Amino acid sequence: MNIWDNAFAIEIIPILLQGLWLTVQITFFSFLISLVVGLLVAIIRFLRIPVVSHIFDFYVSFIRGTPLLVQAYVAYFVLPQVGLTFEVLATGIVVLGLNYSAYTAEVYRAGIEQLPKGQWEAARALSLPPLRTWFRIVVPQAVRPIIPVLGNYLIMMFKDSAILSSITIIELMGTALQIGSNFYRYLEPITIAGLMYLIISFPCSLLIRRLEHRFVPTH
Amino acid sequence: MLSVLDFAPLLLQGLLVTILVTVLGALLTVVVAFTAGLSGLSKHWFLRWPSSIFVEFFRGSGLLVQMFWFFYALPFLGIQLAPLLAGVLALGLNEGAYAAEVVRGTIRSRAKGQTEAAIALGMSPSLRMRRILIPQSIPAMLPAFGNVMVDLLKNTSLVSLVTVADLTWRAFNARTVTGQTVTLFLTILVLYYIMSLLIGWLTRWLERRFALDRKSLAKAKPLKSLVGGISS
Numbered sequence: 001m002n003i004w005d006n007a008f009a010i011e012i013i014p015i016l017l018q019g020l021w022l023t024v025q026i027t028f029f030s031f032l033i034s035l036v037v038g039l040l041v042a043i044i045r046f047l048r049i050p051v052v053s054h055i056f057d058f059y060v061s062f063i064r065g066t067p068l069l070v071q072a073y074v075a076y077f078v079l080p081q082v083g084l085t086f087e088v089l090a091t092g093i094v095v096l097g098l099n100y101s102a103y104t105a106e107v108y109r110a111g112i113e114q115l116p117k118g119q120w121e122a123a124r125a126l127s128l129p130p131l132r133t134w135f136r137i138v139v140p141q142a143v144r145p146i147i148p149v150l151g152n153y154l155i156m157m158f159k160d161s162a163i164l165s166s167i168t169i170i171e172l173m174g175t176a177l178q179i180g181s182n183f184y185r186y187l188e189p190i191t192i193a194g195l196m197y198l199i200i201s202f203p204c205s206l207l208i209r210r211l212e213h214r215f216v217p218t219h
Numbered sequence: 220m221l222s223v224l225d226f227a228p229l230l231l232q233g234l235l236v237t238i239l240v241t242v243l244g245a246l247l248t249v250v251v252a253f254t255a256g257l258s259g260l261s262k263h264w265f266l267r268w269p270s271s272i273f274v275e276f277f278r279g280s281g282l283l284v285q286m287f288w289f290f291y292a293l294p295f296l297g298i299q300l301a302p303l304l305a306g307v308l309a310l311g312l313n314e315g316a317y318a319a320e321v322v323r324g325t326i327r328s329r330a331k332g333q334t335e336a337a338i339a340l341g342m343s344p345s346l347r348m349r350r351i352l353i354p355q356s357i358p359a360m361l362p363a364f365g366n367v368m369v370d371l372l373k374n375t376s377l378v379s380l381v382t383v384a385d386l387t388w389r390a391f392n393a394r395t396v397t398g399q400t401v402t403l404f405l406t407i408l409v410l411y412y413i414m415s416l417l418i419g420w421l422t423r424w425l426e427r428r429f430a431l432d433r434k435s436l437a438k439a440k441p442l443k444s445l446v447g448g449i450s451s
Binding site: 062064065066067068069070071073074077082160162163165173176186187190191193195197198201202205 | 275276278279280283284294296373374375376377394404405408416
């Protein structure tokens with residue numbers, strides 16, 4: 001038996017590409033969730049509403065302090081026990097999205113805190129209503145320097161989505177493991193899957209490094 | 220039916236395995252980070268290139284893939300690693316690749332003026348690195364290293380997927396026997412959270428220690444007298 005079987009490797013590429021496509025879709029939807037939920041969490045924490053802001057502080061700290069794998073298990077095994085059943089794929093997307101929302105919330109916070117105080121004062125002097133202050137003044141200015149950071153999280157999310165294979169979602173990693181157990185050949189599927197992750201994430205991180213130079217002011 | 224309490228000793232064993240994997244992984248991470256980080260700063264391409272290939276490869280392909288590769292794929296090349304070794308190796312190399320960027324970035328950011336001063340004093344490159352740049356950079360690296368260590372702790376849960384009997388593995392298996400999924404998973408979530416907080420506190424304590432050391436150092440040898448000594 002050859003150590004590396006070329007014919008087998010070529011044969012499984014289309015199947016792995018299907019898994020990759022699901023991985024890309026999962027990453028896209030989870031990223032959207034993390035962007036929206038993260039922004040809401042950041043705003044609520046910033047407003048310092050008694051009790052509510054503390055609850056969200058704890059949310060961020062707890063999610064950041066516990067493993068994604070265990071969070072996925074909780075969603076997959078615990079929620080059905082308390083009467084909440086969702087489709088596995090939707091569960092996975094939401095878990096990944098909520099996990100990263102704790103990180104994006106921190107990124108937004110950094111972006112908001114970077115904003116000079118004068119901007120808030122100017123908005124108040126013009127007696128702009130709070131919602132307009134946030135969405136016309138704060139968010140547009142806070143977002144620019146954090147785009148590269150959010151981009152980095154997008155790449156990390158793409159790779160972390162592999163963990164969802166452990167709750168029976170057959171994305172790229174899940175497909176590789178399935179091929180491995182069906183043919184009892186793990187070398188080719190796992191190596192090719194790893195290369196696929198690398199081929200996508202490496203150029204993306206180069207691109208983000210470029211963006212960093214453009215968007216983030218150098219001190 | 221068995222209760223979660225019957226599984227307390229097993230969960231405790233799992234906790235010890237998680238701590239062991241974290242400590243071993245942390246040691247490997249530090250070694251890898253400094254080796255790859257310092258070679259990344261080298262003037263010689265034969266040190267710099269392997270370092271950047273290593274960093275990009277391990278950061279770009281994902282920890283779980285690497286762990287599965289060490290566990291499932293490596294035996295096909297005739298190398299069989301024990302599950303614990305495969306897990307620790309993947310963790311240390313992956314987190315080490317991230318931490319190498321911390322080492323490289325921190326040292327490089329404070330290299331210029333310090334290097335010029337050290338060259339002016341006639342220090343050799345290796346002496347400059349050992350006596351000036353590394354000791355000065357370590358306090359600045361601490362917060363980022365703290366994050367890497369929390370990340371490492373959380374990622375140790377992935378060793379359960381390559382059959383290492385850690386905390387997550389124990390909870391996963393006890394679940395099928397006790398059926399008490401909610402209690403079990405909440406218990407281990409809290410345990411992981413407490414450990415993450417501990418690492419955070421330890422990092423901040425170390426930061427304060429280093430900050431104090433620098434203050435007392437400044438008191439002991441005022442810069443003024445040094446300058447005065449040279450000019451007189």
